[in-house]
Amino acid sequence: MTAPRSNGAVVTDETPTSDVSVNFNFAITGTGGVLQVFQSDQAQSITSGYPAADDLGWVDAVDVNGNPPPNSATVLGTTWSHYGFTQPRGTKLYYYCRRKNGSTIELGSPYPVTEIVPSQPYISAITHNASFTTATLASQVPDPYTTLYYNQSTTAVKPVWEAQSPTQTAPDPSVWQTSPTFATIPNETYFYYALGWTHNNPAEDGAAISPVASREAGDKFGLRVWDALNNIRLDTTDRMIRHHSTLSGTITQAASPVSLFVSGIANDGTWGMSNDVPLSGDYSSTDDVSLTFGSTNYITLALQHTNSGSFNYRVQVFRI
Numbered sequence: 504m505t506a507p508r509s510n511g512a513v514v515t516d517e518t519p520t521s522d523v524s525v526n527f528n529f530a531i532t533g534t535g536g537v538l539q540v541f542q543s544d545q546a547q548s549i550t551s552g553y554p555a556a557d558d559l560g561w562v563d564a565v566d567v568n569g570n571p572p573p574n575s576a577t578v579l580g581t582t583w584s585h586y587g588f589t590q591p592r593g594t595k596l597y598y599y600c601r602r603k604n605g606s607t608i609e610l611g612s613p614y615p616v617t618e619i620v621p622s623q624p625y626i627s628a629i630t631h632n633a634s635f636t637t638a639t640l641a642s643q644v645p646d647p648y649t650t651l652y653y654n655q656s657t658t659a660v661k662p663v664w665e666a667q668s669p670t671q672t673a674p675d676p677s678v679w680q681t682s683p684t685f686a687t688i689p690n691e692t693y694f695y696y697a698l699g700w701t702h703n704n705p706a707e708d709g710a711a712i713s714p715v716a717s718r719e720a721g722d723k724f725g726l727r728v729w730d731a732l733n734n735i736r737l738d739t740t741d742r743m744i745r746h747h748s749t750l751s752g753t754i755t756q757a758a759s760p761v762s763l764f765v766s767g768i769a770n771d772g773t774w775g776m777s778n779d780v781p782l783s784g785d786y787s788s789t790d791d792v793s794l795t796f797g798s799t800n801y802i803t804l805a806l807q808h809t810n811s812g813s814f815n816y817r818v819q820v821f822r823i
Contacts, residue, residue, distance in 0.1 A: 504533065504534060504535030504536055504602045504604055504607065504609045505531075505533050505534045505535065505576040505602070505609065506531075506533050506601075506602060506609040506610060506611050506612065507529055507531055507532050507533035507538055507600045507601070507602060507609075507611035507612075508529065508530050508531040508533075508611060508612050509527065509528060509529050509530070509598070509600055509611060509612070509613060509616045510528050510529065510530040510582060511528050511616060511618075511707075512525050512526065512527050512528065512588075512596075512598045512616050512617070512618035513525065513526050513528060513618070513707055514590075514618070514620060514707075514709055517665050517709065517710055517711060518731075519592075520592070520623045520711075520731055521591065521592060521623075522589040522590065522591050522592070523589065523590055523592065523620055524586075524588070524589055525588045525589065525590045525596075525598075525618055525620075526584040526585065526586060526588075527540050527564070527584065527585040527588060527598050527600070527616070528582045528583070528584045528585075529572065529579070529582065529583045529584070529585070529600070530578050530579060530582065531575055531576065531577065531578055531579065532564075532572040532573060532574065532575045532579065532583050533574070533575070533576065533602040533609065533611065534574040534575065534576050534602070535574070535602055535604050535609075536602045536603045536604025536605075536607065536609075537563055537564075537571070537602070537603055537604070538563070538564040538571065538572050538585075538600065538601075538602055539561045539562060539563055539564060539600065539601050539602075539603050540561070540562060540564045540585050540588075540598065540599065540600050541554050541558070541560050541561050541562070541598070541599040541600070541601075542560065542588050542590075542596055542597070542598055542599075543560065543596065543597050543598075543599065543615070544594070544595075544596055544597070545597065546597050546615060546617075547597075547599075547614075547615065548614070549610055549612075549614040554599055556608060561601070561603075562587070564585040564600070565585065565586065565587065566583065566584060566585070566586055567584075567586040572585075590618060590620050591620070592620050592621065592622050592623050592711060593620065593621065593622035593644065593645060593646035593648065593649060594619075594620055594646070594648075595617065595618075595619045595620075595648055596617075596618055596620075597615035597616070597617055598615055598616040598617075598618065599611070599614060599615045599616075600616075617704070618704065618709075619648045619701040619703075619704050619709060620648075620701065620709050620711075621644075621648065621649040621650075621699035621700055621701045621709045621710060621711045622644035622645060622646050622648075622649045622699050622711065623644075623699065623711045623713070624642050624643075624644055624649070624651055624697040624698065624699045624711065624712075624713045625642060625697070625713050625714065626640050626641065626642050626695055626696075626697050626713055626714075626716040627641045627642060627643075628640070628641035629641075629695060629716060629718040631687065631718075631720055634689070635687060635689040635690075635720040635721055635722070636686065636687055636688075636689065636720075637684055637685065637686060637687060638655070638684070638685050638687045638693060638695075638718070638720060639683055639684045639685075640653055640683040640684075640685075640695055640697065640716075641683070642683065642697040642713065644699055648701050649699040649700065649701060649711075650681075650699070650700050650701070650702060651681075651683075651697055651698065651699060651700075652674050652679035652680060652681055652697070652698040652700060653679065653680055653681075653682065653683050653685070653695065653696070653697055653698070654678060654679055654680075654695065654696045654697075654698065655685040655687075655693050655694070655695055656693065656694050656695075657691065657692070657693060657694070658694060659694045659715050659717065659729070659733075661696065661712065661715070661733075662678045662679070662696060663675060663678060664679075664696070664698050664710055664712040665710050666707050666708045666709075666710060668707075669707045671707070671708060672702065672703075672708060673700070673702070673708075674698055674700055674710070679698055687720035688720060689720050689721055690719065690720060690721045691719070691720050692717060692718070692719045692720075693717060693718065693719075693720065694715050694716070694717045695715065695716050695717065695718075696712055696713055696715055696716075697712070697713040698710060698711070698712050698713070699711040699712075699713075714728065714729045714730055714731055714733075715728075715729045715733070716728050716729070744775070744821050744822070744823050745821060745822045745823075746819065746820075746821055747765070747774075747820040747821055747822050748765065748819075748820045749817065749818070749819055749820070750763050750765070750816075750817070750818040750820065751815070751816065751817040751818070752815070752816060753813045753814060753815055753816070754792075754804060754806060754813070754814055754816055755806075755813050755814070756806055759804075759805050759806040760803050760804060760805035760806075761803070761804050761805075762797050762801045762802070762803055762804075763801065763802050763803075763804055763818065764800060764801055765800060765801065765802060765820055766800060767799075767800065768796070768799070768800060768801070768802060768820065769796070769799045769800075770796035772823075773822060773823060774796075774820070774821070774822060774823065775820075775821040775822075775823045776794050776802060776818055776819065776820050776821065777794075777818070777819050777821075778792050778794055778816070778817075778818055779817040779818070779819060792804060792805070792806060792807065792814075792816055793805045793807055794818060802818070802820075804816060804818065
């Protein structure tokens, strides 16, 4: 028998967000007996005796059609691939090969072959500085193998993200950067991607791209998020309510109505307010107090009855 020789394990499709398919490739498939392959999370030396000869993890190698490989003691004209392994994202696994004929075994090389699959990144937050001239992305992955890169654009078009050749050792620096912080122009809408990349794979470097996220560089609230199929799940028009402040004090009939200062508030559809549930001993119903927008930066609070005395109020202000 002659031993097989692998030329790497390679992910066949980088788009899945969980497990990916991996081809175990061969330049020489070897001769005699049966070509067998083994996947493990443990790295073993060729002299260790592991994986054990009788380990049930050894399987016969087959191509995508379920056919065994040709016998070859010399380099094949094209790579032959075993089809059937999957590997979770964010893991480093090891692939072994051998020729087996009864109790006779020829171990293949390299022993083992390594494949690292990057985690799927997600953008969890986009924050701006006070002047909206920078944006910083928050993204993290749960493994030590994945390096994160970032992209900013004024369109939602997905940038080039996969390795374009087996010799590419990093994402295109004209498209991707390692810093999560970008310069922005106030009131401009930007779209963002995060990229997970695995460096120094024996074969082609792995890549995984996040769903797109967007935000306007301005004092507006909301985030646009796409899923992996590029469907919008959260839009900037789907405003997310945010508590702004609580106003409290006392009001009397003689002083009613009163103007309460709230910086920036205006009757423009982006502000809301509510009168709290009445406090014990105060007015009997929230209807006893009316709330209306006053001039810019003010709301107006007025009693709706003619009772004498002082009454406590508590108003909640929201951005909507």
